[in-house]
Amino acid sequence: MVESLKDHTVTPRTEEEKEKVMNRLKRIEGQVRGIQNMIDEDRYCVDILVQISAIQSALKNVGYSVTERHMKHCVTDAVNKGEGDDSIEELMAVLKQFSK
Numbered sequence: 001m002v003e004s005l006k007d008h009t010v011t012p013r014t015e016e017e018k019e020k021v022m023n024r025l026k027r028i029e030g031q032v033r034g035i036q037n038m039i040d041e042d043r044y045c046v047d048i049l050v051q052i053s054a055i056q057s058a059l060k061n062v063g064y065s066v067t068e069r070h071m072k073h074c075v076t077d078a079v080n081k082g083e084g085d086d087s088i089e090e091l092m093a094v095l096k097q098f099s100k
Contacts, residue, residue: 011073021062028058063098067091 013021032055038048070091078087 011077013069017069021065024058024062024065028055028062031055031058060098067095067098 031051035048035051035055038051075084075087075091078084
């Protein structure tokens with residue numbers, strides 16, 4: 001596989017896109033702090049596990065959002081420039097990591 005294509009020109013995220021993802025990540029950060037408090041307070045394990053599951057789901061959704069944007073912008077750009085195979089190969093390697 002090719003080395004990372006990250007040095008290729010990309011379409012910058014709009015301020016709205018950045019804000020949306022950052023807000024989601026800040027909510028997740030708050031959830032993680034909440035779990036830390038739950039542990040500190042010796043809360044019921046099942047309640048903690050439910051919160052961990054919610055965080056995992058939220059992170060996965062952020063990942064899907066970033067993936068969708070990558071496909072619509074970066075991969076499409078690469079395909080139009082004749083570099084689609086490398087870009088798709090790179091994305092597939094990352095998606096395989098997601099499914100572990």
